[in-house]
Amino acid sequence: MFNKQELIDFCNTARESYLAHISIDCVVFGFHEGQLKVLVLKMKNEQSWYLPGGFVLKNEPIEEAANRILKDRTGLDEIFLQQFHVFGDPERSRPHREMYANMLPPSENWFANRFMTIGYYALVDFIHVTPTPDSHSEACTWCDLADTPQLELDHGIILKSALDTLRLQLNYQPIGYNLMPKEFTMPELQKLYETILDKKLDRRNFQRRMLGFGILTRSEKPRKGGAHKAPYLYSFDLANYQNALKEGLKGGW
Template sequence: MDPRFITYLEKTLKEVSIDCVIFGFHEGELKVLLLKWKGTEWWSLPGGRIYLEESADDAVVRILQERTGLKEIFLQQFYTFGGNDRYKNTPSQGLREKLEQLFGDDFYDEKYMKRNVSMGYMALADFEQAVTTPDWYTDECKWWEISAIPELLFDHNEMIERALKALRRQLSYQPIGYNLLPEKFTMPELQRLYETILGKQLDRRNFQKLMLSYDILEKLPEKRTGGAFKSPFLYRFDKEKYDKAMQDEILFSV
């Protein structure tokens, strides 16, 4: 087994892990960050284990910073995955051999691989500010459009589905956008974000009226220029009011 992996196991809880569904929004598309395992064509979500001296929340903050370079990022635990067959659902029968090449012949004989509980965290990241970085056992770390996600290792496709459902539910009681949009954005860009998450079209006038009624947006004197149509005004979130709305969980009906 790879010595780095042995050292890693010695420093961490062996039967509890963290998996992160990191959402980003770019060019009108909702994306999720994936890792490509070293020497294979298989992808998975970013994640890791909890060091013995840290809490679960501290661990996920560390993992997110290692993969994206971002320190201030919205995150929320959305589900705990504890099925006893989580590692049986693999995209290829050759997966076991590939993993054993990476980690050693006794990889699947380890107790933690037979039964492992994973805490699923959902994160909203600033796409343009994120510096995507693979870890030591992966070759690549990149954004994938939600509609183009391949079959992933383990139960990670289910994790993304559950995270997306949790994000949609969140739209009913909290504002979304501060961590996904640039500092300045147009109302059509905000609407496109909501439509992408919800998977449906929204009425333009009703959406704008609704968003302004929550009093979390600041209309700027600037306009977005360079487009083929009428230049729309730019907005930004009032951070203090946005944070209060997040804390109060006011009813959002989109």
């Protein structure tokens, strides 16, 4: 948390620069080799963890704000963030209101405002990014989803909602282009789905359905190596993949 002078400085800047009442919080899921993690920040001088978040500049489009905030807070740049929900309970920011209530009168205290927060999420290959904490934070780290520390405010609810959205999205949008190597086997792709859904899937159904989407190209040559039966290699058909991102996967109505 801020000390009194830091709070005064922050509030002065915030009133000048930011829209009142609105914040953005980012849920960045990291996937690599069968593990799913989430990026969290530990604030300096607090035993508390948050999703990376921040405020919107007075003249800034919100999509740009989400990207700037994620970059400022974690160092992650050029991540495709998707808006998923606004969290608008008037009580959600009460803990911050109370935390700073003794330091400044409400009229000068940015955190005396009610804030609704716009949730954004992304899924990245976590070996390709290097989280770097900002100056307010003591740490910026990946946590196993099953082992996430308790998050402050309603950030636990926001994380749960982002995960639900990601799982639902598997039913109508393709996934994996930035997560899989250029060529991969069907079991490797299945592992991505199983990790996100946190359940086992039937091998034959997975393959039939996935091929039905028309977003995969099968390579002529199977993978070399020691396997007694070399598996087929697939890659994404980028044109069809991008079309499915826009139009939804085949198999809809």
